[in-house]
Amino acid sequence: MSRINYFIEKSIHRVIILILGIILTSCAGAMPNSSWPNASLDKNKLLVSNNQAMYAISADNGQLLWQFPNQADKIRSQFYSPPAYDSKHIYVASDTKNLFALDKNTGNEIWSFDGTNDKSGTAPSYVTTNSTIVLFASAQMLYAIDNITGNLVWEFESEEDLWSAPLATDSNIYISSMDHTITSIDASTGLEEWNTNLNSSIADQPIILEDTLFTGSLSDNVYAIDLSTGKIKWNFETNGWVWGSPKAIDDQLIFGDLEGYVYSLNTENGKNLWTSQKLDSPSIGTPAYADGTIFVCTDGGFLYSINSSNGKTIWSIELDTKNADRILADPLIYSNAVYVISMSGENLVYSIDQSNGQIIWAMDLD
Structure with missing residues (x-):
């Protein structure tokens, strides 16, 4: 790499970090002095x-x-x-x-x-x-x-x-x-x-399904890569950056992007099975899955329950209407609940009923 290209690459990475900072502060002012x-x-x-x-x-x-x-x-x-x-x-x-x-x-x-x-x-x-x-x-x-x-x-x-x-x-x-x-x-x-x-920065962990590695990227693309050789099998162009890791569910690859869409692709060939309606704000984390339902969190503080077969919203909940809650971490699944970790708002941790979106319990650690 030439010296000029090296400094161009360095500048691009700094811009990416700056843009991410803008994205993550656009909904709630400045980033707090916390993790x-x-x-x-x-x-x-x-x-x-x-x-x-x-x-x-x-x-x-x-x-x-x-x-x-x-x-x-x-x-x-x-x-x-x-x-x-x-x-x-x-x-x-x-x-x-x-x-x-x-x-x-x-x-x-x-x-x-x-x-x-x-x-x-x-x-x-x-x-x-x-x-x-x-x-x-x-x-x-x-x-x-x-x-x-x-x-x-x-x-x-x-x-x-x-x-x-x-x-x-x-x-x-x-x-x-x-x-x-x-x-x-x-x-x-x-x-x-x-x-x-991949000619694009990669912000989250790839995943493996059988003999294929899958990853999102900051070039509005998702890639399937041969696990043994590293050769690209296929790529799919999205509406926005794919920050979080995709989720593999049988023959579906599920992920969200920073434009607020959720996608389902065929893992074998990358064919688009469905694209959801646009959510309220960017989806940063990796979706969770249980019993035919996908759970997606957004930067705007919403949790969505989405039908995995057609991408239609089953229910959604805004976790904290008063305090501009922000959800950047991956949702987690255990038993009949989905767990959400919020960045700001009244509570840090929420346990939510998978079937109806009702809060089972919530807690703050301050």
Whole structure:
């Protein structure tokens, strides 16, 4: 790459970050001095990252089980990304490029890993796991860490920031980045196997269905990529950026875009099965699915229930009409409820009945 093209690429990435900031502040004024809350679900336990702590919450009743760090041990750090977990530990990454392994029952720290390096970066840190290692993305670095000892196994450097969690299988790790590429890495050695340039930045984790990798992009396209070779099988042009990961449901690929549309594609050939009516505002996160129904959150604070066979809205709910609630995290499914993590408003966590959109319980952690 020439020196001129290098600086053009750098400028484009800065513009993307600036535009995202405008998008995420357009509905509710300036971005607050806090993290963008995220969550994951370990059986019946909600794991919520927000501001200076990670919280374990009962999905059944909203009871706070424990938090890390506890009130007496506050650390000067914020938690932005969804926690990860395996059979032994819960893992949470901080904005100070540290990774913490926690006891699943108590939240006590088992070990920590320092990922600070000379790569300044603007992306949050992310974590995911396979059966033996923890994958920790910090700025341009990907670290593979032994899940028992916390020792470094290998490291891999990307040319640009990693803005999403790696996708991990036992044999391979797949990373997407702002340098327009998806890279396949051998999970045991950390060596690159293939690298595919999509000519667009990629903001979230790809997904796998059988022998195909699927990803959205910031070029108004969704791509299907051969898992073994990295070759593009097909692409589908959308109305807007696809920020979140797609969701695979049998032979359907479901995703939303920043123009407020939800799409269903045939996973085999990329044919458009349906496109929803335009929602109230952009859809940032990955849709959830249960029993023939898709659940989609929007930046405007709505949760939509959508029929997966035709894309028609079943019901919708505005979670907080008084406080301009914002929902940027992925909705989560457990039992008969869909769980929503809001960025602003009266409550942080909502449990909502899948059948009718009624709030089962809600809680705030301030």
